[in-house]
Amino acid sequence: MTYSEVYAHWKADPEGFWMEAATAISWDQAPTRALSDLGDGLYEWFADAKVNTCYNAVDRHVEAGRGEQTAIIYDSPVTHTKREISYVELRNRVATLAGALRAKGIEKGDRVIIYMPMIPEAIEAMLACARIGAVHSVVFGGFASNELAVRIDDATPKAIIAASCGIEPGRTVHYKPLLDGAIEQASHKPDFCVIFQREQEVAELIEGRDVNWHGFQYGVEPADCVPVEGNHPSYILYTSGTTGQPKGVIRHTAGQLVALNWTMKNIFNVDPGDVFWAASDVGWVVGHSYIAYAPLIHGNTTIVFEGKPIGTPDAGTFWRIISEHKVKTFFTAPTAFRAVKREDSKGEYVAKYDLSCLGQVYLAGERADPDTITWAQDQLKVPVIDHWWQTETGWPIAANPLGIETLPVKLGSPAVPMPGYDVQILDEGGHPMPAGELGAIAIKLPLPPGTLPNLWNAEDRFRKSYLTTFPGYYETGDAGMMDEDGYLYIMARTDDVINVAGHRLSTGAMEEVLSGHPDVAECAVIGVADSLKGQVPLGFLCLNAGCSRSHAEINAEVVKLVRDKIGPVAAFKLSCVVDRLPKTRSGKILRGTMVSIADGTEWKQPATIDDPTVLEEITVALRALGYAM
Numbered sequence: 001m002t003y004s005e006v007y008a009h010w011k012a013d014p015e016g017f018w019m020e021a022a023t024a025i026s027w028d029q030a031p032t033r034a035l036s037d038l039g040d041g042l043y044e045w046f047a048d049a050k051v052n053t054c055y056n057a058v059d060r061h062v063e064a065g066r067g068e069q070t071a072i073i074y075d076s077p078v079t080h081t082k083r084e085i086s087y088v089e090l091r092n093r094v095a096t097l098a099g100a101l102r103a104k105g106i107e108k109g110d111r112v113i114i115y116m117p118m119i120p121e122a123i124e125a126m127l128a129c130a131r132i133g134a135v136h137s138v139v140f141g142g143f144a145s146n147e148l149a150v151r152i153d154d155a156t157p158k159a160i161i162a163a164s165c166g167i168e169p170g171r172t173v174h175y176k177p178l179l180d181g182a183i184e185q186a187s188h189k190p191d192f193c194v195i196f197q198r199e200q201e202v203a204e205l206i207e208g209r210d211v212n213w214h215g216f217q218y219g220v221e222p223a224d225c226v227p228v229e230g231n232h233p234s235y236i237l238y239t240s241g242t243t244g245q246p247k248g249v250i251r252h253t254a255g256q257l258v259a260l261n262w263t264m265k266n267i268f269n270v271d272p273g274d275v276f277w278a279a280s281d282v283g284w285v286v287g288h289s290y291i292a293y294a295p296l297i298h299g300n301t302t303i304v305f306e307g308k309p310i311g312t313p314d315a316g317t318f319w320r321i322i323s324e325h326k327v328k329t330f331f332t333a334p335t336a337f338r339a340v341k342r343e344d345s346k347g348e349y350v351a352k353y354d355l356s357c358l359g360q361v362y363l364a365g366e367r368a369d370p371d372t373i374t375w376a377q378d379q380l381k382v383p384v385i386d387h388w389w390q391t392e393t394g395w396p397i398a399a400n401p402l403g404i405e406t407l408p409v410k411l412g413s414p415a416v417p418m419p420g421y422d423v424q425i426l427d428e429g430g431h432p433m434p435a436g437e438l439g440a441i442a443i444k445l446p447l448p449p450g451t452l453p454n455l456w457n458a459e460d461r462f463r464k465s466y467l468t469t470f471p472g473y474y475e476t477g478d479a480g481m482m483d484e485d486g487y488l489y490i491m492a493r494t495d496d497v498i499n500v501a502g503h504r505l506s507t508g509a510m511e512e513v514l515s516g517h518p519d520v521a522e523c524a525v526i527g528v529a530d531s532l533k534g535q536v537p538l539g540f541l542c543l544n545a546g547c548s549r550s551h552a553e554i555n556a557e558v559v560k561l562v563r564d565k566i567g568p569v570a571a572f573k574l575s576c577v578v579d580r581l582p583k584t585r586s587g588k589i590l591r592g593t594m595v596s597i598a599d600g601t602e603w604k605q606p607a608t609i610d611d612p613t614v615l616e617e618i619t620v621a622l623r624a625l626g627y628a629m
Contacts, residue, residue, distance in 0.1 A: 003401055003407060006419055015035055021258050022046060026055060031230060043445065043453065045448075050228065051230060052225035052227050053130040053257060054128075054131035054225050057127060058094060059225060061087045066299060071086060074304045074306075075307075090127075095223055095224075097217060101129070105191065106159055108132060108228060112159045114160075115138075116138075116175075117141040122304075123292050123304060136236075142175065145178050149183075152190070159193065162176070162194070163198055164198050195212060231252050233250045233251065249456075256450045260450060263418075265298070269328075274301070275302075275303065280333070316349030316350075316353065318340065319353040319355060322358050331361075333586065335588075342522065345544055355380060363384065367386075367512075369515040373409075383402060383406065388478075395451075398415055398416060398418065401418065412489060412512060423443055424442050425440070426442050435484045440469075445467075491506035499527075500534065513562050519544055521543060536574065537574070538576075541554065551576075590606055590609065597618060598622050
């Protein structure tokens with residue numbers, strides 16, 4: 001079947017489509033219907049089923065005779081460690097850990113916070129919770145104490161599972177003091193903490209509260225999988241909210257199983273047994289969906305990578321891992337490729353490795369600029385696919401579904417909506433916009449299985465954040481357009497569309513032009529306040545390693561480029577060269593914070609920031625242009 005046939009099949013019979021996809025899951029009690037409409041914009045999928053996530057991700061592959069297949073490859077250049085864990089070994093480890101949690105009083109429905117680096121034990125902790133029906137909430141390892149405390153108070157966990165430390169290039173992140181500080185700050189106190197002691201740093205345990213990962217598992221009865229209702233929460237994942245109070249996105253068990261399993265072949269084009277690698281972190285949604293759950297549910301081998309795209313040890317790390325572990329589909333963020341391209345623009349490292357195993361590369365997490373995609377296509381000689389989704393949706397909204405059909409690639413577009421998503425471009429009044437016109441991107445309800453049914457203990461906030469702006473639709477918070485062929489273009493977050501003298505302009509389109517300049521490795525455009533025009537664009541440029549040209553010259557060239565490609569209407573006259581851009585740990589550029597600094601309004605350092613010192617550098621650069629006063 002072609003993509004349009006599959007999409008039409010879903011559209012004609014959405015419930016039949018998902019019931020058919022559900023046959024690939026091993027149910028304790030199969031669902032009798034797909035969708036439950038709870039009224040008032042709330043929906044649930046496969047609610048009357050009984051099923052267990054861990055059974056589907058681990059045990060069933062062992063029972064089907066695939067126990068010796070590698071489930072997890074751990075590759076940690078920062079600790080010089082490599083390890084493979086087979087499905088049968090994974091089952092035994094997870095069952096014992098789950099048994100130890102159960103022996104300490106963790107039951108179905110209890111929350112467990114997981115605060116760990118990129119080590120296989122983090123995945124084992126997630127699966128152990130799923131095995132006994134506990135609801136896990138992974139908090140990015142190394143998050144500051146107050147951020148962890150906020151999440152402890154919201155999720156009220158009975159237990160916290162943490163590691164003694166995380167290893168970053170050149171430094172050790174001491175997790176245990178951060179955890180102790182968070183528990184001290186939080187009003188809610190966990191019953192106990194499980195600490196995985198790493199060789200690089202052994203933490204001090206608090207008598208009576210903390211137990212050792214290995215010690216507390218000694219001699220326990222392994223736990224069997226506990227079937228849970230289809231609408232039982234699998235996990236809570238906090239995403240940064242605009243108010244500073246994080247939003248707890250919930251994922252229901254059955255919908256997650258069905259949707260994620262469907263995506264592995266249809267979107268990412270892998271068969272059971274193939275090696276799939278998402279270079280992300282378990283603290284983000286990509287780590288949940290495409291490091292932990294989807295590859296294992298589908299019977300793939302997944303890679304847990306503890307390192308960085310450059311500097312561990314060099315810009316060839318990605319290619320070494322792909323070549324060594326025979327990766328078929330690789331998924332990363334555009335920012336990672338930009339870092340590699342900046343260090344190795346000619347691809348000298350790429351040439352050192354045999355990448356014949358690689359079938360395709362997927363990029364997501366922020367807009368993939370055409371320049372980065374073209375560079376990757378030229379270097380890797382495989383399809384490089386931009387796709388688009390959110391923490392809230394848990395799996396791609398729009399993609400080029402290589403497992404169904406390879407559609408023509410249009411640079412700058414994550415291609416077409418996936419089955420399950422009826423994507424519309426709306427004006428401010430909620431009316432559909434004609435093709436090629438910029439508007440708010442919304443998805444007609446109901447959302448498909450595996451997407452968020454609600455927020456944890458915050459239904460009013462769920463409605464306010466997603467359902468009220470456009471009744472009958474889920475509001476994505478992104479702005480963009482659709483062309484005549486139904487290809488989607490994500491131009492900016494709704495608040496990154498700037499209004500220059502009455503013209504609505506996308507900062508994303510300007511960034512696309514800037515990144516096309518041969519000396520520019522990476523860039524960001526923000527809208528700053530202007531007394532005459534309301535807002536004007538301002539560009540930040542990071543240059544390629546080894547570029548020695550004068551900054552004034554490069555600034556003049558990019559101003560001319562924007563004028564040529566977008567027109568004088570963009571009023572693009574300001575840009576400055578900086579060493580680096582402020583980013584979250586998952587690689588998103590903190591444009592909103594940069595705007596606040598430039599406009600001199602009050603701002604709070606984002607919890608997710610990777611390196612706070614960058615904000616000082618940005619402030620200095622802005623002051624040189626007469627902003628941030």
